[in-house]
Amino acid sequence: SLENSREEFLLNALLNIWDASERQGINCCLRTNVNLGLRTPSVVYTTPPACREMSRLHLLLLLATAVALGSTVGIKQVSAAALDDDYPKARRWDGALVPLIGIGVGNLPQSQMDTVVAHALTTDSGYRLIDTGASNEVVLAEAIEKALDDVTEDDTLSIHVVTKVWYTHLGYERTKLAVRQSLANLKSMASGQYVRVHVLLHWPRCDDNISWMDCEGEEERLPQDVKDAGPPPHLDSENAWKGSWKALEEMYNEDDLRRIESIGVSNFDHIDMEMLLEEFEITPHIIQSHVWSLLYDPYLMGMVRDSKVIFQAYGVMNGIVQRGGVAPNAHRLIEDIGKDLANAKSDGNSGKEQEPFSVARVVLAWLVQQGVSVIPRASSLIHQDDDSPRSLNQVPVLSEQQNKDVETAVRALLQGQDIDGPLQPEDDSAQQHDAPPDSVAASFLNSLSDGPIRVFWRNHEGEEEPAHDDPIDSGDTLSLNTHPGHVFVAYSHDGSKRKEFVVEADYGEHQHFDFDEL
Numbered sequence: 001s002l003e004n005s006r007e008e009f010l011l012n013a014l015l016n017i018w019d020a021s022e023r024q025g026i027n028c029c030l031r032t033n034v035n036l037g038l039r040t041p042s043v044v045y046t047t048p049p050a051c052r053e054m055s056r057l058h059l060l061l062l063l064a065t066a067v068a069l070g071s072t073v074g075i076k077q078v079s080a081a082a083l084d085d086d087y088p089k090a091r092r093w094d095g096a097l098v099p100l101i102g103i104g105v106g107n108l109p110q111s112q113m114d115t116v117v118a119h120a121l122t123t124d125s126g127y128r129l130i131d132t133g134a135s136n137e138v139v140l141a142e143a144i145e146k147a148l149d150d151v152t153e154d155d156t157l158s159i160h161v162v163t164k165v166w167y168t169h170l171g172y173e174r175t176k177l178a179v180r181q182s183l184a185n186l187k188s189m190a191s192g193q194y195v196r197v198h199v200l201l202h203w204p205r206c207d208d209n210i211s212w213m214d215c216e217g218e219e220e221r222l223p224q225d226v227k228d229a230g231p232p233p234h235l236d237s238e239n240a241w242k243g244s245w246k247a248l249e250e251m252y253n254e255d256d257l258r259r260i261e262s263i264g265v266s267n268f269d270h271i272d273m274e275m276l277l278e279e280f281e282i283t284p285h286i287i288q289s290h291v292w293s294l295l296y297d298p299y300l301m302g303m304v305r306d307s308k309v310i311f312q313a314y315g316v317m318n319g320i321v322q323r324g325g326v327a328p329n330a331h332r333l334i335e336d337i338g339k340d341l342a343n344a345k346s347d348g349n350s351g352k353e354q355e356p357f358s359v360a361r362v363v364l365a366w367l368v369q370q371g372v373s374v375i376p377r378a379s380s381l382i383h384q385d386d387d388s389p390r391s392l393n394q395v396p397v398l399s400e401q402q403n404k405d406v407e408t409a410v411r412a413l414l415q416g417q418d419i420d421g422p423l424q425p426e427d428d429s430a431q432q433h434d435a436p437p438d439s440v441a442a443s444f445l446n447s448l449s450d451g452p453i454r455v456f457w458r459n460h461e462g463e464e465e466p467a468h469d470d471p472i473d474s475g476d477t478l479s480l481n482t483h484p485g486h487v488f489v490a491y492s493h494d495g496s497k498r499k500e501f502v503v504e505a506d507y508g509e510h511q512h513f514d515f516d517e518l
Contacts, residue, residue, distance in 0.1 A: 087099065087100075087101060087126045087128075087389035087393055088100045088101065088389070088393070090310045090371060090373055091308075092262065092285045092286075092308070092310055093285065093307060093308035093309065094285070096261075096262070096285075098160060098198075098262070098285075098286070098310060099127075099128045099129040099160055099373075099389070100129075100368050100371075100372075100373045100374070101126070101127070101129065101368060101373070101374055101387075101388070101389040101392055102127065102128075102129030102130055102131055102160070102162070102312075102374070102375040103116070103120055103127050103130055103131070103375065103376065103377075103378050103384065103387075104130075104131045104132075104314070104375045104376060104377040105117070105130060105131065105136060105140060105377075105378055106132045106133035106135075106164075107133075107136075107377065108378055110139045112378075113136070113140060113142075113143045114143045114146055114147075115381070116143075116378040116381070117143035117144055117146075117147050118143065118147040119384060120384065120388075121144070121147040121148065121159065122147050124390055125384065125385060125388035125389065125390050125391075126388055127388060128158060128159060128160060128389075129160045129162070129373075129375070130159065130161050130162070131162045131288075131312070131314075131375040132161060132162065132163050133163065133164050133166070133202070134163060134164065134165070134178065134181075134182060134185075137163055137182055137185035140161070140186070141186050141187075141188070141189055141191070141192070141195070142189070144159060144189075144194075144195065145189045145190065145191045148191045148194065157194045159191075159195050159196065160196045160198060160261065161195050161196065161197055162198040162200060162286070162288075162312070162375070163182050163186065163197065163198070163200070164199070164201070164202035165178045165182075165199065165200070165202060165244060166202050166203075167203040167204075167206045167213075167234075168206070168218050168219060168226070169226065169233075169244075170201070170204075170205065170233035170240040170241050170243070170244045171230040171231060171233050171236075171244060172230065172243035172246055172247045173229040173230040173243075173247075174226060174230040174233070174244075175201075175243070175244035175247040175248065176229075176247045176250075176251065177225070177226065177229045179199055179247070179248070179251055179260070182197065182199065183259050183260070187259060196261040197259060197260055197261055198260075198261050198263070198264065198285070198286060199248060199260055199262075199264075200263070200265055200266045200286060200288060201241055201244050201245065201264075201265045201268075202266050202267065203266065203267045204241045204265070204267065204268050204272045205233070205237040205238070205240065205241060206218070206233065206237065209498065210462060210463075210464075211462055212462035213462075215234035216234070219232045219234060230243075241272070242275075242279070245265075245276060245280055246280070248260075248263040248282075249280060249281055249282045252282065253282075262285035262286060263282065263284060263285060263286075264284040264285050264286030264287055264288070264309070264310075265286075265287050265288075266287065266288035267288070267289060267290075268289070268300075269297070270297060270299035270303060273287070273300055273304075274303060277303060277307060283307050283308075284307075284309050285309065286309065286310045286312055287304060287309050287311055287312070288312040288313075289311070289312075290313070290314060290315040290319065290463060290465070291313040291314065291315050291316050291319055291320065291367075291410075291414070292315070292319065292414055292466065293313075294313060294372065295407070295411060296414075296466060296469070310373055311371075311372055311373065312372075312375055313372050313373065313374055314375060315461075316360075316364060316367070316376055317360065317377065317379075318461070319413075319414060319459065319465065321359050321360045321363055321413075323413045323416065324359070324413070325439065325483070326413070326416035326418075326439065326480075326481055326482065326483075327409075327412040327413045327415075327416060327417065327418040327419065328418065329412075330408070330410075330412035330413050330418055330419045331359060331409070331413065333405055333409045333419065334359045334362050334363065334409050334410075335359055337398075337406060338356040338357035338358060338359060338361065338362045339354075339356040339357075340402070341356075341357050341362065341395055341396050341398070342354040342355060342357050344396050345395075345396050357395060360376070360387060361386055361387070361391060361392065361395060362395065363406065363410065364387055364392055365392045366403065366407075366410075368392055369398060369403075374387075414465065414466075415467065415468060415469065415480075416457070416481060416482065417480055418481075439481035439482060439483060439507065439508075440481065440482050440483060440484060440505045440506070440507060440508075440509055440510070440511055441479070441481060441509070441510040441511075442480055442481070442482045442488075442503060442505075442510070442511050442512075442513065443477050443478065443479045443512045444467075444472065444477060444478040444479075444488070444490075444501075444515065445475075445476075445512070445513070445514045445515065446472040446473065446474055446475065446476055446515050447514050447515055448474055448492075451474065451492070451493040451494075452471035452472055452473045452474065452493050453471060453490050453491060453492060453493065453515055454466070454471050454472070454490070454491050454493070455468060455472060455478060455488055455489070455490050456488065456489045456490075456491070457482070457487070458486075458487040458488070458489060464489055467480060467488060468480070471493065483503065483507075484503055484504070484505065484506055484507065485503060486502075486503045487502050487503075488500070488501045488502075488513070489501075490515050499515070501513050
């Protein structure tokens with residue numbers, strides 16, 4: 001007889017194998033170029049040929065035999081290399097593959113790092129991509145070391161780590177200093193042989209117009225060796241990143257040991273991206289940007305598409321999934337799709353309604369099936385499992401109509417305009433609309449006579465997201481539902497003028513903003 005722990009392992013393993021065999025060939029060497037109108041990089045799914053040829057009975061017998069013989073397969077853990085080929089990957093412009101689904105630990109409290117990384121790398125969740133920042137590199141490397149402590153040397157195992165150069169370290173020499181330190185942090189331990197480091201420029205510049213950026217203060221607080229390495233980048237904000245990209249190109253080309261797996265950028269707009277592509281030798285392998293860019297920045301996405309750059313989306317959770325309060329009907333639409341997908345996966349064999357896929361799972365799967373890389377934060381182990389490569393791989397391929405419906409709902413959630421009655425600019429007057437009990441009804445009148453304005457909402461990370469697709473013309477009003485304390489920013493049509501507005505009304509109330517001057 002088996003011990004309880006081994007019985008539990010056997011049961012879970014059998015269920016996992018049975019579940020994997022029900023995927024109707026989705027993972028079997030399926031390659032699809034998908035677009036969402038963007039023609040993003042191709043998605044590549046692979047499954048080892050030997051696994052494809054095994055029948056279910058063969059798999060069950062193999063597992064039962066392994067357990068009976070006291071196989072070295074762990075009871076609570078799986079081989080860290082066992083899942084490398086099972087989950088979707090994106091193909092870079094140079095042909096190399098990168099996992100599409102990862103986990104973000106850049107802002108994770110360091111006390112949680114060991115638990116989160118161990119769970120990601122030693123369970124069957126399938127994580128092989130971790131996104132971080134310079135401040136968490138050392139503790140991340142230590143956590144990887146602990147998680148892989150019992151892994152024997154295996155040249156096939158790859159843990160992809162995306163790290164970034166902060167804007168205080170822009171400029172040629174400062175960037176080289178930062179990258180050397182990142183490589184030392186991430187690859188100095190024994191497990192460093194398994195770590196594939198991707199280096200991005202986190203921001204193209206420090207911008208004092210972004211409230212949480214403190215260009216002078218951050219420069220003043222830098223260690224002296226960083227100050228000595230090169231001039232303050234904020235004093236040459238239009239060109240400092242160019243020196244950084246030159247440094248990344250050189251370090252990537254001269255790295256005979258290929259300690260740098262790829263180079264890329266983050267938070268670059270289409271203007272900076274266009275300059276990079278025109279002026280430099282190496283095209284970025286990766287670009288990280290807010291998920292908003294995917295739907296609302298066609299110029300940037302056109303360059304990403306044409307250059308075959310991998311697009312990694314952040315802000316999926318707080319930008320879409322957690323905004324059900326501002327667009328409840330859109331949120332419910334995705335919930336309904338989650339129910340339909342779960343029932344479709346069961347193939348109607350159970351005779352009862354299945355546990356629906358969560359909104360997060362549906363949205364992430366929708367992005368991954370479009371070839372978009374996702375790196376949600378590790379907020380809890382439960383969410384970590386729900387967002388994992390294994391979980392997202394279990395979501396059936398969305399139909400054409402489901403894709404359209406999810407995109408419609410995602411747009412509504414990003415904008416805060418519900419799908420049953422999206423609030424458009426009122427005709428020539430600031431008419432008040434009723435506020436739901438969990439929202440503030442806000443209206444924004446453009447009283448300027450010299451052209452349209454654009455209104456943005458500042459999210460909890462200090463990033464600005466469009467409050468509406470179109471500019472507000474002179475005399476027009478934008479009405480939407482929001483929350484107390486939310487900050488909106490208005491820009492003139494040419495971007496030369498800017499003004500902030502804070503929502504001070506309480507839930508269930510209305511507040512009117514008149515943009516009479518900027």
